[in-house]
Amino acid sequence: MTAPLTPPPPPHEQPSHSSGDGWQAVSDPAGEGPAPHGATAAYPADGPGMRTELREAAVITVAVAVAGALLGVLWSWLAPRVPLVGDVVDNAWVVYLKDSEGEQAIGVDGTFTLLAAGFGLISALAVFLLRRRGGVPLVAALAVGGLLGSLLAWRVGVWLGPSGDVLAHAKAVGKGVTFSAPLKLGAKGALLAWSVATLVVHLGLTALFGPRDPDPYATPYGPAAPPSA
Numbered sequence: 001m002t003a004p005l006t007p008p009p010p011p012h013e014q015p016s017h018s019s020g021d022g023w024q025a026v027s028d029p030a031g032e033g034p035a036p037h038g039a040t041a042a043y044p045a046d047g048p049g050m051r052t053e054l055r056e057a058a059v060i061t062v063a064v065a066v067a068g069a070l071l072g073v074l075w076s077w078l079a080p081r082v083p084l085v086g087d088v089v090d091n092a093w094v095v096y097l098k099d100s101e102g103e104q105a106i107g108v109d110g111t112f113t114l115l116a117a118g119f120g121l122i123s124a125l126a127v128f129l130l131r132r133r134g135g136v137p138l139v140a141a142l143a144v145g146g147l148l149g150s151l152l153a154w155r156v157g158v159w160l161g162p163s164g165d166v167l168a169h170a171k172a173v174g175k176g177v178t179f180s181a182p183l184k185l186g187a188k189g190a191l192l193a194w195s196v197a198t199l200v201v202h203l204g205l206t207a208l209f210g211p212r213d214p215d216p217y218a219t220p221y222g223p224a225a226p227p228s229a
Helices: 050-066 067-076 104-130 134-161 165-172 189-207
Strands: 085-091 091-098 178-180
Touching: 050 067, 050 134, 067 104, 067 134, 085 165, 091 165, 104 134, 104 189, 134 189, 165 178
Parallel strands: none
Antiparallel strands: 085 091, 085 178
């Protein structure tokens, strides 16, 4: 007499078996598969999304551009003054350089360039600390914001500097009296110093300390065990 055969359990009641690789299958209620390697709860593996990145880029552009007002104040304060002298020739006022071989005009451009480069370094470091992941919109925001900030600094510095009406200023101080020329940015390439500095510093920080791309050959469960003999 033989014992009755016990029917196998239904498929949904069958016990799970671990594979030969030493790990068990992970359930996926949503049916979307395991999370990509490197993904977090806040941002997926491919970043926060284009809309969020564009919103952050717009905020960064405005913040960096507004900082140009401070650059303009510092430029008008620290830039060397170009001395001028007024005189009367044939009953007409003329203005000329007091020191024709002076390098004050070069110092004006150099001061703006150094200050702009320093602002670029600071803005790149601040943005990297706040947003380490980077991204094309963020880099573009730094470049555009630096250029807008430089333009604003240029105009603010000229406005805060000596009077732009040279003849009126010469008449006001009197004949033969030295006065300062208005601030003038002779080398317009200095307007790019902020953008260039912030791009170089930010890209360097991202390359050295930014998050690394996930290994496309790594499994989400770790390295596979060697095959059994």
